[in-house]
Amino acid sequence: MDINEHVTGDDVKAAMISAEITEVTHHGCAICGAFTRYLRHDEQLFYDSSCDCRSSDPQPRDWGNAARWIALQTDPEVKLRILKAFGFEVEQPVAARSKVALDRSVSGEASSQSRRE
Ligand SMILES: [Zn+2]
DSSP, rough: OTSSSSOOHHHHHHHHHHOOOOEEHHHHHHHHTTTEEEEEEEEEEEOOOOOOOBBOOOOOOHHHHHHHHTTTOSSSSHHHHHHTTTTOOOHHHHHHHHHHHHHHHHHHOOHHHHHHH
16 A cells, blocks of 8 residues: 555554554653553454553544544654554555665765766
């Protein structure tokens, strides 16, 4: 899939099940640093907001909740990391970009061949 592809709740569910993922970290608590997380139990999604300074039981969430969280991401690198955490197989525009940077640094030094073309 492409990183900009729209992801539905059913997509998230299917990706997690097929990749056998049962846990996706959400964000770190600003105070204690422990991570809240999404949990999958069979075909149900839960959100565990407890951390080291605040405890609560995991709450059920519909799959669209996770899909909306993915859709909210504006940083492509963060979005890519989240998609992969849910088990999506994503082509990596980020890796492609760093390859270009690498090529450029090489051509700056030794590759006079490419300049002659
Ligand atoms: Zn905390």
